[in-house]
Amino acid sequence: xxxxxxxxxxxxxxxxxxxxxxxxxxxxxxxxxxxxxxxxxxxxxxxxxxxxxxxxxxxxxxxxxxxxxxxxxxxxxxxxxxxxxxxxxxxxxxxxxxxxxxxxxxxxxxxxxxxxxxxxxxxxxxxxxxxxxxxxxxxxxxxxxxxxxxxxxxxxxxxxxxxxxxxxxxxxxxxxxxxxxxxxxxxxxxxxxxxxxxxxxxxxxxxxxxxxxxxxxxxxxxxxxxxxxxxxxx
Amino acid sequence: xxxxxxxxxxxxxxxxxxxxxxxxxxxxxxxxxxxxxxxxxxxxxxxxxxxxxxxxxxxxxxxxxxxxxxxxxxxxxxxxxxxxxxxxxxxxxxxxxxxxxxxxxxx
Numbered sequence: 573x574x575x576x577x578x579x580x581x582x583x584x585x586x587x588x589x590x591x592x593x594x595x596x597x598x599x600x601x602x603x604x605x606x607x608x609x610x611x612x613x614x615x616x617x618x619x620x621x622x623x624x625x626x627x628x629x630x631x632x633x634x635x636x637x638x639x640x641x642x643x644x645x646x647x648x649x650x651x652x653x654x655x656x657x658x659x660x661x662x663x664x665x666x667x668x669x670x671x672x673x674x675x676x677x678x679x680x681x682x683x684x685x686x687x688x689x690x691x692x693x694x695x696x697x698x699x700x701x702x703x704x705x706x707x708x709x710x711x712x713x714x715x716x717x718x719x720x721x722x723x724x725x726x727x728x729x730x731x732x733x734x735x736x737x738x739x740x741x742x743x744x745x746x747x748x749x750x751x752x753x754x755x756x757x758x759x760x761x762x763x764x765x766x767x768x769x770x771x772x773x774x775x776x777x778x779x780x781x782x783x784x785x786x787x788x789x790x791x792x793x794x795x796x797x798x799x800x801x802x803x804x805x806x
Numbered sequence: 807x808x809x810x811x812x813x814x815x816x817x818x819x820x821x822x823x824x825x826x827x828x829x830x831x832x833x834x835x836x837x838x839x840x841x842x843x844x845x846x847x848x849x850x851x852x853x854x855x856x857x858x859x860x861x862x863x864x865x866x867x868x869x870x871x872x873x874x875x876x877x878x879x880x881x882x883x884x885x886x887x888x889x890x891x892x893x894x895x896x897x898x899x900x901x902x903x904x905x906x907x908x909x910x911x912x913x
Contacts, residue, residue: 590895598903602868616811623819628857631866633818637810643817650821656857657822659849661829666838678833682826687854739868741907744880747861748902751881752888752895754855762844766851774856775863786860790853798848802841 574677575707578700582711585692586719592688595749596716597723602742603630604727605734610634614728621724625717626686627746629654655787659794660690667697668705677706684713691753692716762801769793876910 586593600621607617607630624630629650636646661682669678689712700708727734734742758764774789781788836843861869862877869877883905884898891897 592895594896595899606867612811616815619812620815620818623815624822626822629818629822633814635866637814643813646814647817647821650818651824654822655825656850656853657825658829658832659846659853661826662832662836662846663843663850665830665833666836666840666843669833678830679827682830683823685826685829690850736868736871737907737910740872740910741903743865743867743869744862744872744877744906745899745903747858748881748884749895749899750854750858751862751885752893752898754851754858755885755888756893756895757851762848763851766848767855770852770855771859773852774859777856778860778864782864786853786856789856789860790849793856794849794852795845797852798845801848802844 574710575704578704578707579711579714581700582708582713583715585696585712586715592692592716592749592753593719595745596688597719597726598742599627599746600720600723601727601730601734602739603627604724604729605731605739606631606634606727607724608728608731610637612728614725617724617728618721621721622717625683625720626654626657649783652783652787656790657685659790660687661685664690664693667693668702668709670703670706672703673706677710681706681710681713684709684717686716687750689713689716691750691757695757760801761804762797765797765800766794769797872906872910876906876912879909880906 585591603621604617607620612620620630620633624633632649632653633646636649641649664685665678665682689709692712693709696712697705697708754767758767770790770793773793774786777785777789836846862881863874865872865877880902884902887898887901888894
């Protein structure tokens with residue numbers, strides 16, 4: 573089963589002074605308010621964050637419902653916008669795969685892959701033994717997930733009191749927090765180039781294809797950064 | 807819950823979980839010291855940077871009402887505060903929310 577000590581250690585990582593809890597909560601407050609304006613009730617709003625737990629996906633779903641899109645087009649649009657979760661999983665789970673751990677932990681806990689939990693794990697995994705990392709990860713994921721659910725409910729009830737300027741302030745908070753975290757993570761040549769090239773190519777590709785811009789920008793920027801980094805090491 | 811909203815939530819969650827699940831399946835065969843792991847690490851950071859840059863430059867939702875200039879000012883000042891405060895994440899984040907609410911009324 574899950575080791576309580578490791579789980580708590582992971583869970584407590586959001587209580588640190590520089591934790592993403594505030595940024596994450598503010599973002600989901602905005603999502604809660606948005607879902608109420610789209611016509612969701614409180615149960616639907618909470619249920620959507622529990623099951624989806626990915627901001628861009630929730631935004632796409634809300635927009636798709638507003639324009640009356642079909643379920644198939646919602647599936648494809650969300651799959652596209654959340655496809656970034658695939659490389660995020662592949663760059664995280666090999667760090668915690670261990671023979672002694674049951675597979676169900678990995679299959680269930682992959683639901684917690686989101687930018688905040690991913691960045692916390694990336695900067696803390698070395699402090700935990702490999703065989704225990706998945707329990708630590710489940711603690712981090714449960715913490716960020718529960719903050720998101722509570723914040724969605726809060727946002728739903730605050731929707732009537734939030735004006736346009738306040739929503740704008742809440743909306744910028746998350747990208748700024750993640751920008752700072754990404755800049756803070758630029759410690760090797762490969763990661764530094766990945767972040768800088770990704771930030772340039774993502775918006776550039778938007779002019780050619782808004783749907784493909786993140787995936788194409790990420791793929792090309794990441795590959796260039798990888799090749800330059802490998803050549804530099806060799 | 808209305809059926810259409812419920813179905814939309816389920817479909818969205820399945821589409822989201824699919825990428826996460828496929829990532830775990832692929833991870834079983836990948837060693838953390840391998841070249842492919844390092845490549846995927848670069849892809850993950852680059853994709854996130856692309857997503858964040860796009861969110862700021864071509865936003866959807868509430869942020870799309872803010873002007874380019876106001877967004878640029880807030881991002882630059884927030885990054886400045888990040889470096890001045892020795893890479894503290896909280897000060898620039900709180901500053902960005904307050905300044906965005908205020909700055910947009912002037913630019």
